[in-house]
Amino acid sequence: MPELPEVETVARGLRDGELVGCGIESVAVRWPRTIAQPGVAAFRKGLRGQRFASVGRRGKFLLLEIDNGRTLLIHLRMTGHLFFASPGEPAHGHEHVVLGLDDGRELRYRDTRKFGRWWLVSDPGKVVGHLGPEPLDPLFRSAEFVKRLGRRRGMLKPLLLDQSFIAGLGNIYVDEALWAAGLHPQRRAETLTDDDRRRLYRTVRQALRRGIRSSGTTLGRGLTTFRSVWGRKGTNRDQLNVFRRTGQPCPKCGAPVERLVVGQRSTHICPSCQEREVSRHQ
Numbered sequence: 179m180p181e182l183p184e185v186e187t188v189a190r191g192l193r194d195g196e197l198v199g200c201g202i203e204s205v206a207v208r209w210p211r212t213i214a215q216p217g218v219a220a221f222r223k224g225l226r227g228q229r230f231a232s233v234g235r236r237g238k239f240l241l242l243e244i245d246n247g248r249t250l251l252i253h254l255r256m257t258g259h260l261f262f263a264s265p266g267e268p269a270h271g272h273e274h275v276v277l278g279l280d281d282g283r284e285l286r287y288r289d290t291r292k293f294g295r296w297w298l299v300s301d302p303g304k305v306v307g308h309l310g311p312e313p314l315d316p317l318f319r320s321a322e323f324v325k326r327l328g329r330r331r332g333m334l335k336p337l338l339l340d341q342s343f344i345a346g347l348g349n350i351y352v353d354e355a356l357w358a359a360g361l362h363p364q365r366r367a368e369t370l371t372d373d374d375r376r377r378l379y380r381t382v383r384q385a386l387r388r389g390i391r392s393s394g395t396t397l398g399r400g401l402t403t404f405r406s407v408w409g410r411k412g413t414n415r416d417q418l419n420v421f422r423r424t425g426q427p428c429p430k431c432g433a434p435v436e437r438l439v440v441g442q443r444s445t446h447i448c449p450s451c452q453e454r455e456v457s458r459h460q
Contacts, residue, residue: 179256179348179349179350179395179397179404180238180254180258180348180394180404181238181346181347181348181349181350181351181389181395182235182237182238182313182314182345182346182347182348182351182386182389182390183351183386183389183390183392183393183394183395183412183414184254184389184394184395184404184412185235185237185238185239185240185254185346186235186390187390187393187394187406187412188240188254188260188406188407189233189234189235189240191406191407191408192233192240192242192260192407193233195262195407195408196281197230197233197242197279197285198230198231198232198233199229199230200229200230200279200280200281200283201227201228201229201279201280202225202226202227202228202229202230202277202278202279202280203226203227203278203279203280204226204276204277204278205221205222205225205226205275205276205277205278206275206276206277206278207221207222207274207275208273208274208275208276209274209275209289209292211292212274212275212287212289212292212294212295212296213275213295213296213297213298214295214296214297215297215298215299215305216298220298221296221298224244224246224248224298225244225250225277225298228244228245228246228248229244229245230242230243230244230245231243231244231245236302236306236309236312236345237306237309237312237341237345237346238253238254238341238345238346238348239251239252239253239305239306240252240253240254240260241302241306244298247300248298248299248300249297249298249299249300249302250296250297250298251296251297251298251299251302251305251306252287252294252295252296252297253294253295254289254294255289255291255293255294255295256291256293256294256402257288257289257290257291257293257294257402258287258288258289258293258294259287259288259289259404259405260285260286260287260407261285261286261288261405261407261408261409262283262284262285262286262407263283263284263286264282264283264284265278265282265283265284267284269286270288271288271290272288272289272290272292273286273287273288274287274288274289274292275287275296290402291402308341308342309341309342309345310326310340310341310342310343310344310345311326311344311345312345312346313344313345313346313347313382313383313386314383314386314387320376320379320380323344323375323376323378323379324372324375324376324379326343326344327367327370327375327378328370328372328375330343330367330368331366331367331368332366332367333363333364333365333366333367333440333441334356334361334362334363334364334365334366334367334370334378335352335353335356335363335364335440335441335443335445336440336441336443337367338352338355338356338382339352339441339443344382346386347382347386349421349443349444349445350389350395350418350421351382351385351386351389353420353421353445353446353447354381354385354418354419354420354421355378355381355382355384355385356378356381356447356452357419357420357428357446357447357448357451357452358381358384358385358419359374359377359378359380359381360377360451360452361374361377361378361452362447362452362453362454363438363440363445363447363452364440364454365454388414388417389412389414392412392413392414392416392417393406393410393411393412393413393414394406394412394414395412395414395415395418396411396412396413396414396415397415397422420435420446420447420448421446422446423435423446424436424437424446428448428450428451430448430451431448431450431451433448433449433450433451435447435448436448436449
């Protein structure tokens with residue numbers, strides 16, 4: 179968390195906030211370990227006096243192209259939050275990077291748990307080159323997903339969380355997609371039929387699109403939960419079917435949702451709709 183829909187929401191917010199075209203007049207780094215590459219001094223020097231040329235996303239990474247040909251990559255991890263502020267606005271604490279813009283605003287980065295990282299590189303492929311396909315890319319079609327999944331072995335949930343297999347999925351949207359597909363997270367990939375794989379392709383995309391339409395999923399309260407750059411909560415929580423709904427009725431069959439641990443990750447399922455064993459008719 180944040181996952182693909184949340185990062186996409188942030189990217190759209192930065193574009194709506196007209197970050198593209200803004201010049202960077204000052205760079206303050208208050209927690210040096212936030213900067214993964216290069217060193218802090220080179221990071222400041224590489225950004226000062228430059229302009230933002232574009233704002234995009236790759237998987238869970240924000241990609242902000244600078245007009246000198248370099249790219250600023252940001253991974254928000256657990257609690258990273260980007261937002262616009264006026265220079266005189268009091269800091270809320272844990273604001274580790276502040277970019278002073280030439281339109282009088284500041285782009286601030288707050289990260290309570292300090293897991294997020296920033297890169298300023300000439301070749302973004304060195305940071306994101308390991309990522310698998312974008313699940314919502316129009317060119318990433320069902321046939322390719324079926325082919326890729328058909329080559330893999332092991333439990334479904336860890337596989338879908340593997341960013342080298344498919345980019346951008348995390349705990350929330352994997353649980354939701356598997357529930358919608360009627361597949362148990364511990365089901366082994368090699369036992370799936372092509373119909374199973376095609377159904378999973380559809381439900382992954384549906385879960386992500388619903389998350390984007392809802393501006394992401396905000397769980398809980400406080401500054402550590404997901405917010406857009408405007409400070410707004412995502413509303414996808416109201417549409418979750420199993421994630422963090424332990425004990426509540428499954429929307430399909432009414433059976434109580436259960437929580438288990440799969441691959442060291444908290445996981446939520448309907449034990450009736452998502453059978454672990456392969457059905458006899460398959």
